[in-house]
Amino acid sequence: MKQIIQLDVNDEVHEIAVQPYDSLLRALRETLGLNASKRGCDSGGCGCCTVLLDGKAVYSCMTMAMQVKDRKVTTVEGLGKVAGLDPIQQAFIDADAVQCGYCTCGIMMAAKQLLAENPNPDEDAIRKGISGNLCRCTGYQKIIEAIQLASER
Amino acid sequence: MALTSVEAFHSPADKASVVQLLQKHEDNALIVAGGTFLHGLASRGLLTGIEVLIDIQNSGLDNITINTDNVVIGATTRFAQLETSQEIAQEAWLGAVKDAIAYPPIQIMNSATVGGSIASSCPFFDLPTSFLALNGAAQAHGPDGSRDIPLEEFFSGLFENSLAPAEFVTAIKLPQPPANSASAFIKLETNANDLAIVNAAVALTLDAEKKCRQARVFVGGGMGETPVRASAAENLLTGAVVDEDSIAGAGEAAKSGVDPISDHRASAEYRAAMAKVLVEKALRKALARVD
Ligand code: FES
Ligand code: FES
Numbered sequence: 001m002k003q004i005i006q007l008d009v010n011d012e013v014h015e016i017a018v019q020p021y022d023s024l025l026r027a028l029r030e031t032l033g034l035n036a037s038k039r040g041c042d043s044g045g046c047g048c049c050t051v052l053l054d055g056k057a058v059y060s061c062m063t064m065a066m067q068v069k070d071r072k073v074t075t076v077e078g079l080g081k082v083a084g085l086d087p088i089q090q091a092f093i094d095a096d097a098v099q100c101g102y103c104t105c106g107i108m109m110a111a112k113q114l115l116a117e118n119p120n121p122d123e124d125a126i127r128k129g130i131s132g133n134l135c136r137c138t139g140y141q142k143i144i145e146a147i148q149l150a151s152e153r
Numbered sequence: 154m155a156l157t158s159v160e161a162f163h164s165p166a167d168k169a170s171v172v173q174l175l176q177k178h179e180d181n182a183l184i185v186a187g188g189t190f191l192h193g194l195a196s197r198g199l200l201t202g203i204e205v206l207i208d209i210q211n212s213g214l215d216n217i218t219i220n221t222d223n224v225v226i227g228a229t230t231r232f233a234q235l236e237t238s239q240e241i242a243q244e245a246w247l248g249a250v251k252d253a254i255a256y257p258p259i260q261i262m263n264s265a266t267v268g269g270s271i272a273s274s275c276p277f278f279d280l281p282t283s284f285l286a287l288n289g290a291a292q293a294h295g296p297d298g299s300r301d302i303p304l305e306e307f308f309s310g311l312f313e314n315s316l317a318p319a320e321f322v323t324a325i326k327l328p329q330p331p332a333n334s335a336s337a338f339i340k341l342e343t344n345a346n347d348l349a350i351v352n353a354a355v356a357l358t359l360d361a362e363k364k365c366r367q368a369r370v371f372v373g374g375g376m377g378e379t380p381v382r383a384s385a386a387e388n389l390l391t392g393a394v395v396d397e398d399s400i401a402g403a404g405e406a407a408k409s410g411v412d413p414i415s416d417h418r419a420s421a422e423y424r425a426a427m428a429k430v431l432v433e434k435a436l437r438k439a440l441a442r443v444d
Contacts, residue, residue, distance in 0.1 A: 001160060001161075003162070019155075019157075019159075020159050020160060020161055020162035020206065021155045021156040021157060021158075021159040021162075021206070022155065023155065026155070042192075043192040043193075043196070044189055044192060044260075044261075044346070045346055047258070047260060047346075050260055053263070056233070056259075056263040057259050057260050057263060058260050058263050058264050059189070059260045059261075059264070062187075062188050062189050062191065062192065062264065063188060063264065064162070064185070064188055064206070064208075066162040066164070066206075066208070067164075067188070067208055067210065110258075110259060110260070113259060114259070128258075129259060130258075131258040131259075131345035131346070132257075132258025132259055132260040132261065132345065132346055133258075134346075
């Protein structure tokens, strides 16, 4: 049976109805229409569903919507708008770090936590920081450069 | 993969309420916390008939307590909390715990819990192998109160454990070993987000002459239905000076003592060969930590 919960996404509180088994990813995409977070494997293997929960990167496909009540969710929609992009978004554009783009939103969210905790990560720290994210276009080098660029700005 | 059989989600505020829910819903209830292995269990057909989820993350079980004779890690302690604990970072005897959490990506570090790594009773997990080497016990709470179950008894089979009905894991207890002890863990994996092909954890206690007073050696990751104790390797080390000769002997003994599975990750033969390599490397790593 569906239940009504309050979900704080990108500093806006939504009242939505979810099934007790719904993932946060499903609530974001199918109920709230926030489609930046992608559904790749739906089982914690690819990272393209990564969002921040109270500032920490999690797989939204493995987090249950019911577990998120009272916590703050941040998705790429909450980072920046076309006029006024987040530094990480701008760096991905400037470094040509996007191919098909399917992995991009998840990787940017993982990078957000990395840069928040370690503003000047070396290459190893960047690789470790995005080790939970796959890019099937295998554009890792440009992605690492983009994160380096964002850290320098 | 949604668990569409689930009809209700509870988030009890204390242990007693958890037990009440477990008593009421019996086999139809499942304890959850980080949720990172729900899919893993469901895809193996282990969650059919689950109608009630009991989230214990708000049940007050996320503390790390350092006592004089042991360390108690609450069940819903996240891997990321372990990583920031000073004791776990500094104590040589807890090296195997520190090593095991160096592998997962941040998304798992932020979600997965210590209790879940135990209660899932998955033979491919990393922390259980370390906790076994450290002679850990699961603290279980149920209708009759709390009890400690040594992990070697706790893991009773493939995805099976010896929890009684309406019992659940509330903490893991690691007894403080004598001075001159250290431990280490090593995992062989195909990528950062995969289960172990093979893993190994060792705990050593040396005496004043640098001879081995006590050794615990475990190998996991497809070695059997649970991580396996390499008793022959332990016997060989006990009383010996830990050097390249005894390390090689222990590695060989660990290899002959296992009967691994073959699956899409690796053949049994490869796993056995790697069990030797990993035990040797883990022993060198632990030895370097004893001061
Ligand atoms: S969709 Fe969540 S990790 Fe792949
Ligand atoms: S850009 Fe295509 S998957 Fe990464």
